[in-house]
Amino acid sequence: MARGEDERCRREISRLLADGLATQTEPFPETEKEFAELLDALRGRKGGGPDLRAKLVLCGLIDKPYGEDRMRCQECLYYLVHRRWCDLPELAIPVDPDWWCRLWRI
Numbered sequence: 738m739a740r741g742e743d744e745r746c747r748r749e750i751s752r753l754l755a756d757g758l759a760t761q762t763e764p765f766p767e768t769e770k771e772f773a774e775l776l777d778a779l780r781g782r783k784g785g786g787p788d789l790r791a792k793l794v795l796c797g798l799i800d801k802p803y804g805e806d807r808m809r810c811q812e813c814l815y816y817l818v819h820r821r822w823c824d825l826p827e828l829a830i831p832v833d834p835d836w837w838c839r840l841w842r843i
């Protein structure tokens with residue numbers, strides 16, 4: 738995805754979240770099995786286009802840090818700092834450092 742396309746997509750995601758898209762932040766996948774099941778569910782969706790919204794709902798993306806520990810993309814294993822990008826193949830979306838989703842890992 739080119740930089741301009743990243744920005745366009747980030748703005749679209751930001752707008753969807755600001756408009757109140759209800760994403761599924763729980764249950765948090767506590768075990769490898771639960772994590773793998775969530776990835777399987779995400780693999781059933783195509784990236785971008787009309788499926789973007791469904792992907793955001795499934796992964797539970799929110800536009801702010803999560804919980805008492807204020808977990809966020811910035812500290813996640815999958816976050817690419819320079820591109821502001823989620824590099825988890827099943828997501829592969831532009832994200833902001835202060836966002837979070839339930840696939841968060843450290």
Ligand code: SF4
Nearest residue numbers: 810813816823838841
């Ligand atoms: S997996 Fe979730 S928390 Fe981690 S970088 Fe991607 S969107 Fe952010």
